[in-house]
Amino acid sequence: MNCRHCGTSLEHTFLDLGYAPPSNAYLTEADLSKPEKYYPLKVKVCSYCWLVQTEDYARADELFSSDYAYFSSTSSSWLMHAKYYAQNIIQRLNLNQSSYVIEVASNDGYLLKNFVAAGIPCLGIEPTNSTADAAENINIPVLRKFFGKLLGEQLAINGQQADLIVGNNVYAHVPDINDFTCGLKAALKPTGTITLEFPHLMRLLEFNQFDTIYHEHFSYLSLTSVERIFKAAGLRIWDVEQLPTHGGSLRIYGCHDEDIHPNTENVRKILAEEKQFGLQNINTYQNFQARASKIKNDLLQFLIDQVHLGKKVVAYGAAAKGNTLLNYAGIRPDLIPVVYDSALAKQGKYMPGSHIPILSSALLKNTLPDYLLILPWNIAGEIKNENSELVKAGVRFIAAIPELAAI
Ligand SMILES: [Zn+2]
Numbered sequence: 001m002n003c004r005h006c007g008t009s010l011e012h013t014f015l016d017l018g019y020a021p022p023s024n025a026y027l028t029e030a031d032l033s034k035p036e037k038y039y040p041l042k043v044k045v046c047s048y049c050w051l052v053q054t055e056d057y058a059r060a061d062e063l064f065s066s067d068y069a070y071f072s073s074t075s076s077s078w079l080m081h082a083k084y085y086a087q088n089i090i091q092r093l094n095l096n097q098s099s100y101v102i103e104v105a106s107n108d109g110y111l112l113k114n115f116v117a118a119g120i121p122c123l124g125i126e127p128t129n130s131t132a133d134a135a136e137n138i139n140i141p142v143l144r145k146f147f148g149k150l151l152g153e154q155l156a157i158n159g160q161q162a163d164l165i166v167g168n169n170v171y172a173h174v175p176d177i178n179d180f181t182c183g184l185k186a187a188l189k190p191t192g193t194i195t196l197e198f199p200h201l202m203r204l205l206e207f208n209q210f211d212t213i214y215h216e217h218f219s220y221l222s223l224t225s226v227e228r229i230f231k232a233a234g235l236r237i238w239d240v241e242q243l244p245t246h247g248g249s250l251r252i253y254g255c256h257d258e259d260i261h262p263n264t265e266n267v268r269k270i271l272a273e274e275k276q277f278g279l280q281n282i283n284t285y286q287n288f289q290a291r292a293s294k295i296k297n298d299l300l301q302f303l304i305d306q307v308h309l310g311k312k313v314v315a316y317g318a319a320a321k322g323n324t325l326l327n328y329a330g331i332r333p334d335l336i337p338v339v340y341d342s343a344l345a346k347q348g349k350y351m352p353g354s355h356i357p358i359l360s361s362a363l364l365k366n367t368l369p370d371y372l373l374i375l376p377w378n379i380a381g382e383i384k385n386e387n388s389e390l391v392k393a394g395v396r397f398i399a400a401i402p403e404l405a406a407i
Contacts, residue, residue, distance in 0.1 A: 003046035004053055004177055004218070005229050010044040014052055014285045015210060015292060017041040020327040021352040023214035023320035024070065028349060036352065041324070043213055043220065045285045049228050051177075052201055052220035052285075054213070070320075071131060072110035074343050077382050079110055081245060082168075086114035093164060093193055095120050102155070102162040102187060104147045105170035109135030116140060123160065125151070148176065152183030161189045167196045169246070171226075172219045181233040185256070193261075194235070194254040196226075202277050203248030205284065207402040210292040211321040211328075212247065222279050223250060223270045230254055239264040247378045296329045298404045303335040311370040315339040316383060318346045318358045322375030325400060327353040336373065340364045365389060374399045380407045 001010050019038040027036070042055040072078060095101065101115050106124025108131045115122045116139060124142040126132045132142045145151055147170075155161065165184055174180040184194050199212055201222040213220070227237050238261040239253035250270070255261045278284035306313050315322065318341040326336070333356050340361040341347060347360045364372075364387070372390065374380045377399040384397050384407055391397070397407040 001044065001056055003049060003051055004175070005051045005225070005232075006046060006049040008046050008048040010046055010053075012045050012047055012282060012285065014043045014045040015213060015289055017043075017210070017213060017292070017324065017328045020215070020324065022216060023323040023352065024216060025352040026318070026346055026349040026358070027352060027355065032350060032355060038353075039215055041213065041215060041328075045282070047282055049225055050222065050280055051225045051229075054215060054218050070107075071134065071343070071345065072107040073134075075379060075382075077379060078245075081243075082111040083114055086111065086118070089164065089195065090115075090118055090120065095163060097121070099163040100160065100189075101164045101166065102160075103166040103168075104184075105167060105173070106135055106140065106142060107131045109138050109140040111166065111168065112140045113138055123162075147174075147183050148179045149182040149186060152186030155187045161187055161192065163189055163192045165192065165194045167194070169197060169199075171196045172198045172217050172221055175218050177219055177229055178232065181229055181235065184254070185233045185235055188256065190256060191259060192255070195251055196254070197243065197245070197249050197251045198226075199246045200242070200248045200250045201225075202274055202279060205277075205288065207247060208291050208295060209247050209401055210288070210295070211325040211401055214320050214324050216320070221250075222274050223252070223267070224274050224279055226250075226252060227267075227271070231257070236261075236263075237267055238262065240266050240270050242270070245378070292328070295400055295403065296325075299325075299400045300329055300331070300335075302404055303331065306371065307335065312337075312367075313371040313373060314364075314367070314369045315356070315373045315375050316361070316364075317341060317374060317376040317379075318343070318349075318351060319376040321377075323352055323354070325375065326351060326356065332356070339375070361387075365393075368393055369395060371396050371398055374407060377401050 020041045021036050021038055045052045097119050099120055101122040103112050104125045106112055106126045112122045112124050124135050124140050125147050126142050127146050132144050135142050198221045201220045234257050235254045236257045237252050237254050241251045243249040315336050318339045339356050339358050341358050342361045346358045349358050372395050380399055
């Protein structure tokens with residue numbers, strides 16, 4: 001396989017997590033009697049441009065089927081994050097009624113509704129029908145397509161170039177990152193700004209976040225690699241911020257290469273930090289497998305010990321990252337009998353691979369387990385606050401990442 005950005009032959013495996021079904025392929029009761037598709041989950045690193053990427057294995061349209069269950073508005077902290085972003089960017093770029101905002105992967109309208117409320121014309125691009133329906137129900141125009149070079153050029157021809165293009169947690173999910181970036185370039189006005197948010201590879205390495213690796217997540221990005229990809233498409237990164245979301249993300253601000261925006265000091269600073277951390281050194285990537293394996297072994301040891309002690313461990317949050325962890329560790333309902341979740345769309349279904357049933361989080365207070373394993377550790381604080389009565393009742397909250405520990 002060759003690098004999806006620069007075409008260099010990929011010689012180095014960063015992490016091998018075995019075989020797993022797509023992490024969002026939640027199963028119905030009827031699905032349990034059918035065969036389940038597993039794909040290799042292996043991540044490579046390019047020793048030329050340092051793009052970390054999953055091995056090729058399946059088509060994007062197979063992964064993002066129309067019943068894809070994730071609705072961004074489910075998380076209250078994410079809604080607040082989107083609201084603050086909208087308020088700030090409207091001010092920073094002086095956006096008004098004559099501006100145009102495009103969001104790629106606009107999901108259920110969790111973000112664009114803030115622009116609609118401010119009277120700023122906008123367009124969501126979203127291939128998933130269920131979330132696009134939800135956005136249209138709150139008066140957000142949606143184009144139901146995958147974004148790329150062709151669609152970017154079509155928008156330009158239609159006079160729909162944007163003053164602001166937003167992409168939150170989509171850039172790492174696109175299979176052809178060069179084509180997607182050319183689309184951004186084509187759909188951007190000469191003085192426009194692109195902001196993209198994506199989990200920061202440096203934090204993944206630093207905090208053992210190997211469970212954020214799944215098939216739908218094609219690239220693991222650093223400022224170093226994204227700056228290079230932008231440059232090849234005629235774009236330039238003029239500012240960058242570090243965010244606490246998803247265990248540590250970057251928000252980059254891009255413009256046309258020839259735009260007059262001066263680069264902020266942040267760009268130089270984070271590039272230097274990444275170099276210092278070793279993101280351009282193959283050794284940095286090569287001991288990661290052992291760290292993932294240690295977390296798996298520690299978790300299994302703990303679960304088996306609790307079985308022997310007669311204690312009950314259940315999980316909370318049927319998140320994609322939970323599926324990576326459970327399937328890599330080979331955990332099945334004998335060790336964790338149930339996962340509780342507050343999202344209606346997942347309740348009554350089963351986790352892919354592990355086949356652990358998902359029940360409403362409202363039922364949790366009736367059972368009072370000894371331990372609650374929080375799978376989406378990035379919102380562990382939010383989950384603990386929402387369930388303070390369980391803490392009072394003596395339920396212990398734990399997470400497996402960055403290491404097995406109490407929360
Ligand atoms: Zn490369």
